[in-house]
Amino acid sequence: MSVILPFADRAEGGRRLAGRLAPLGLEGAVVLALPRGGVPVAREVADRLGGPLEVLVTRKIGYPPSPELGVGAVAEGGEPVFDHGLLRRLGLVPGDLAGTVAAERAELDRRVRVYRGGRPLPEVRSRAVVVVDDGLATGGTARAALRAVRARGPARLVLAVPVAARSTVGALAGEADEIVTVAEPESFHAVGQWYGDFDQLTDADVLARLGRRKEDV
Known part of the structure; x- marks a missing residue:
């Protein structure tokens, strides 16, 4: 299937990613977004799968x-x-x-x-979990995120990104049960090159996509 790049923005990347995830039996999965850039992507995924959306903070x-x-x-x-x-x-x-x-x-x-008012992450033991970011370049933060989630005992662990460096997908293969992408371009320099709009997001942007206000957390 041919893929037209760049994505207009992260929301479009999320919708197209959600289309790839929809047939995989992940309805109701816990969707964990890597902020800040992964949140608008994950919003689309969670809406399609009908599962809860939360952030998994990495640095x-x-x-x-x-x-x-x-x-x-x-x-x-x-x-x-x-x-x-x-x-x-x-x-x-x-x-x-x-x-x-x-x-x-x-x-x-x-x-x-x-983002959460200090509340703990949702319980993921024995549940399907989809970890979402806006792209996969070197894979360092994704690896840390996947290991942290794996330690919590999910039944199924999926990493999902709209765009990824092919070599990094291969390097992370053992960290998740599945890695789902929309595109893995041959020449990959940075995630931002595959989006028309790749503006940096603020904490307020993240809260808005989570349906929260600062005073709520």
């Missing part, structure tokens, strides 16, 4: 001299997941990043308070 662990370079990630309720090959090339061990991890955990906790 990239950056290389301190160049924070945009991700050397790992951490998800709420999980342990940090590092790219050990990259750490070796940089001459680092995980302990060298303790301060960075602590700072990212603090920001993670802040976002949990903002």
